Amino acid sequence: MSGSKKPEADRRFAKFGTVSFTATTKVNDFIGYLEEGQVCGTKCVTCGSVFFPPRAQCYKCRDKARIEWFQVQGSGKLATYSELKYAPTGFGEDLPYAIAVLDMGGYKLFGRIGDVPLDQVRVGMELTPVAHELPGGQINYVFNRC
Amino acid sequence: MSKVAIIGVGQSSFVRGYAGSIRELAFEAYAEAMSDAGLTNDQIGATVVCSAPEYDKQRSPAGVIVEHLGLNPQPTFYTESLCCSSTTGLKLAYSLVQSGLHDSVMVIGFQKMSEITSAESQERMGRGADIQWESPFGTMMPAYYAMFAQGYLDQYGASEEDLALIRVKAATYGQLNERAVYRKPVDLAQCLAADPVASPLKLMDCCANADGSSCIIVASEEKAKQWGVAQPVWIRGLGSASAPVNLALRESFSSFAAATEAGRQAYAMAGIGPKDIDVAEVHDCFTIAEMLAYEDLGFAPRGGGPELIRAKETYKEGSIPVNVDGGLLSKGHPIGATGGSQLRTIVLQLRGQAGDIQVKDPEFGLVHNMGGVGIYGNVVILGR
DSSP, rough: OOOOOOOOOOOOGBSSSSOOOOOOEEEETHHHHHHHOOOEEETTTTOEEEEESSSSSTTGGGGOOEEEEEEOOSSSEEEEEESSSSSSTTOOOOSSSSEEEEOOOEEEEEEEESSSSSOOOTTEEEEEEEEOGGGGGGGEEEEEEE | OOOOEEEEEOOOOOOOSSSOOOHHHHHHHHHHHHHTTTOOOOOOEEEEEEEGGGSSSSTTTTHHHHHHHHSSSSSSEEBBHHHHHHHHHHHHHHHHHHHHOOSSEEEEEEEEOSOOHHHHHHHHHHHSSSSSGGGGTTOOOHHHHHHHHHHHHHHHHHHHHHHHHHHHHHHHHHOOTTTTTTTTTTOOOHHSOOOEEETEEEEGGGOOEEEEEEEEEEEEHHHHHHOOOOSOEEEEEEEEEOOOOGGGGGSSSSSSHHHHHHHHHHHHHHHOGGGGGOEEEOOBBBBHHHHHHHTTTSSSSSHHHHHOOOOOOOOTTSSBBBBBTTTHHHHHOOOOHHHHHHHHHHHHHTOOOOOGGSSSSEEEEEEEEEEEEEEEEEEEEEEE
């Protein structure tokens, strides 16, 4: 009896951000793309819906859905942001930092401000989402100057 | 359709560290509401227990609470919708009575937040947002609301001072509320000089965590009459809505769609409009939240909120008194108990029993209670 070995779970999403609260999701390839330097969303080819954050399922098409990845390209406008002076448990080392929403036109991204000095951040400024490596093998994306 | 009445209200003091267990905390509001209604336990058909469970070691707290209150064998239901759990509980209670399944239902809201540290509590509250796609960036409630504050200030050219005026109003009335956590006077300079928490919000823009409980007893019109309830307060309008959790999926950062929609539903059901409201309790977990509520509920046009507070129209003597019990900013915000506390304030106002904060002869009162960062919105309209 060879004994079938339990397949190893794909836990790549545990790498997302300073502290990830999720390990396994059907969009784990998001992490693979980030590691290649690409920020990606998904779209359903059947209905044309664009998903960011990416989804592997489409509520409009259900079993007829055909999901494909696309790369987030170009710049967007900063919709809003906040600079944190306190951080939740696990994020203290990151202070000071700012969380933000970037409007890409057809969709938006929730993330962090990257290389903009925090006193120069303004609503409406043009920023570009880029993959960003963190200590300890973690990875996220940030919004940098164009 | 027959009517549903609120026939009893109760609330514990809201405190920073309650010296007792959750069942004992719930008892305080229960005892007051039962005395208020003049009922005995056999007249309660069912209970709805409301809280955010992540603060408790006790799993399924409804069980131990109804055991302690002597409300077995009546059925109990547990509801959770973050900070608006107990107005969600009210909607469930209304439905249970209106459907004829029960003649009377007790809604118990509670939260004992003091058993964990403030940073732990921020982390748990942050997980009331999207843990997969937002929390890994290091989010917390003040920062989420701060993003709406930034969006609002930018959209309408309002100032941090406009937000601070809301805290000054809250403190004016918090001093009069013996059950509030924060009872000191606060002036504008103090608000503006307070330590930043998450820009543009500062310490005085934020409410405090608290331990507390609330209890609301509802009954059918028939039972309210049969039991000789002297001043029933009628549930005239109920609205509830939801919005995407992830801020990437929101259309606006200067309003809450779930509040606007819940308000629309509640006004339609009551057959009245914003101008008919004589007194309101809105969910001011942060100063910006009250500003958004002014506009989402139609008390001011879009962008008109700052003018409303500058002109003191939301003070007790103004055209639409808001949070004259001190609001969450003064009372503190024991998540599951908050909506029930807001309902109690409006019930007392409509009965003419609000003491120092009584507004003149109100006919309709409104409660606006939000869960998370505008994820869940409940609006309740009560009338005499």
